[in-house]
Amino acid sequence: MDINDLFDGIMKSINQFADDIAEQRLQEKMQESGRGPENGGKNAENFEAKEKPGMTDFPKME
Incomplete structure (x- = not known):
């Protein structure tokens, strides 16, 4: 084993320790925050993207 x-x-070892921390x-x-798997992500519904009307209706390129 060399230096x-x-x-x-x-x-x-240092990187593993940092990853663990x-x-x-x-x-x-x-x-x-209440978003962990233990409580089913109870606050996750607040962060779901809401689809706005007309946002996905893009004109077709010809």
């Missing part, structure tokens, strides 16, 4: 392998291993924070935010 580059050692540093590669250290960087992989980011995932934990995301889960906490989802629980606080």
